[in-house]
Amino acid sequence: PNEAYWDAENVKLDQINWEVSKEIATNINLFESGEVQLTQISNPYIEQYAGSDALVTEPKALSGYVWFNQGRTSTANVHLRKALSTSFDKEAYVDTVLNDGSVPSNGFVPSNYAYNPETDEDFREESGDLAVYDLETAQAEWETAKEELGIETLSIELLTSDTETSKTTAEFLQSQWQQNLPGLTITIRNVPLKSRMESTTNGDYDIAYGTYTPSYADPIAFLEMYESTSGLNSSRFADEGYDALLDDTRSTYANDPEQRWETLLAAEETLIAENAVNAPIYQGANANLVDPSLKDVQIQPVGAAMYFRTAYVEE
Template sequence: MLKDKWVITSALAISLVLAGCSTGDAANTESSEGTAASSTTTAAEQVITVTNAGDLASLDNAVSADNASLVVLENANEGLYRVGDDGAFELGIAAEEPVVSEDGLEYTFKIREDANWSNGDPVTAEDFVYTYQKIVDPATASPNVNKLYPLKNAEAINNGELDKTELGVEAIDEKTVKFTLGNPTAYFKDLLGTSSYLPQNHQLASELGAGYGTNSENAVYNGPFIVEDWEGTDLNWTMVPNEEYWDAENVQLDQINWEVSKEIATNINLFESGEVQLTQISNPYIEEYKGSEELVTEPKALSGYVWFNQGRTNTANVHLRKALSQSFDKEAYVNTVLNDGSVPSNGFVPSNYAFNPETEDDFREESGDLAVYDLETAQAEWETAKEELGIETLSIELLTSDTETSKTTAEFLQSQWQQNLPGLTITIRNVPLKSRMESTTNGDYDIAYGTYTPSYADPIAFLEMYESTSGLNSSRFADESYDALLDDTRSTYANDPEQRWEALLAAEETLIAENAVNAPIYQGANANLIDPTLKDVQIQPVGAAMYFRTAYVEE
């Protein structure tokens, strides 16, 4: 678990809560059933409107990997663990903590008897079996499949070597599910609280097939809210309380209206007019709200970066990638483009996120600076790249989404690269997030910009993105030694925390310093404008950006 978790308190201050360093904290966290809202009584209308920075791509957690979709999925669904009032994982639809075998390979959970889907069906063990088999099935091509690799046979199934029925998940009875791991995994219970491990109603999902989650009617929900009025491409939708949710009595909001708004100036106008109660904000507007109770900022385990398509001749050249990685001023970027509390990053894994199990040293500090702004070195790499490619000039494209931050990021990088690497021309293509994801998945790009926020606190959450078998590996990077290092963290060193830690450090060195697979830019921060009457929204440094299960409007 993270050392630090953040929750917006009733005074809209940020309370820093020590949740400990161990990945096993969920086992020591009592459920807050019946405590979230029972002491609060208010006559205020419990309806809010919030903005979402990106399009909702799908309500199927087997195929969704973008933050804009995950924040909706995680407010409408619940796994065996959920985010508690203090930001740490607690029991969700699990009735009690699991029975764990002595060798740490088997976890047996009882599902709450009152855990139901929004259509009245009970949540069953078969729902977990079906969903996890669906995710590891190579036909699904799930971008989240690597997160299920701790389950026995998951990787072999995804590689087409075994049938999906061989996966280490079993329905013992209707309300008892057993997981069998390939190797002991210290952070397995943390994984069970993430969107990749959410169950789906197996009857509806199997009936709809590829149509599941393509609109709000083609899904059912087992969490605090249900999604309504989303036809698959709409830029707005609503969420209302799920009457079948086991903890429905503690959900106070009657309706959440979601509006996709990518322009910060528009967001601010909507907020100032009272049309929205929570919206994202970035530079240059943050300065205007400094000192205001409406501005809430906190660190976030988000990495902003560019990555390179190694399936194309030019960006397959490691010297070109290194030249691009080291030829832009990150300090200037965070101060002029963002100015929201984000900080420059010289590695992929963020700071204050994962800690050495023996010394408690920060992973980022131990791993060091792997991709720094160094113009002299960058220009030398550029000369080597031109020589190896047999060129004097080069024109390549930078692909981003069409949000305001993505656009200004692209313009900043274009200016820096063209100024610092003479002979290089950068063209920009801004498209909706869903189109950007399709382009990177299909290999239709040279360089792409994006961000990644993990759903649990372990370096492998970042590093496994670039395994050769990962559904998120749109860079086409494939390195046997890199794959072997990550395999060792799950097998050879599964019971040796210090050796596992060293393998993770070596993996990031291979990824960033040696191969420049991506170019880290910054570690992000949450910066939001929140109406002072909106209380107890849970703002998270990992996983979904915000949870509304405990939120309410104060009169």
């Protein structure tokens, strides 16, 4: 033990042994045999442990979403982006595809993440629902998009990584979009994560699916992804007004917390409600199997997923 650690008197574990395995079935076997006391799981295993004292789910500051390549003629059309953003059932998605404690999200910045410095109101609550499932609105936007693009049908590609969750997410969106927007055909390209990232960086995609979790709790951690100069902005979105809002949060209102907060709210509305730069799908959750004898593990929504500083094993 590190006796020089600042809180050494409250550290109860002498060491933690990590078993490295990316196969969830293997991890569950290790848990059931008592070789490990904690492991992360996903479906279909979550359903198997429903009601078990060992299953612990906690919300986290993860946003799952699709984004659009504005360097392509079709997805540069804001009405097409709005049609795609509002034409899939998020409740059905989290219930059937994830079923891990994740919840539908109608904005990019997640809930239980950042709070108004004056009123302590949750950012997500205050910003409101900016991209909701609304079939009537979606189909009207689709008709406008077809008129502006001069088309009756459209075939576009959805790019994802090749994990099981990404594959089932792509299949769900494909089904919803093709059913709800007649004349639209969605093809799917599943590739390793590294290849997906290379494709989006190079602009070799129409629509992409992914997730993002920041390392600190401030709405700007999400919003600055779409600044025109951001290295993470693979959407090719560039808007002087949006950039100016973010600049104001760092300079003009840096010492005015309430005005800075209002500016961040305006930025999210510009990004999602006005421009549909991305389409929020869900806010993620951590799902873990934890041995009931393992106490006081701190599972966190942002930053490091877990802290074991005060953890101990009850004899």
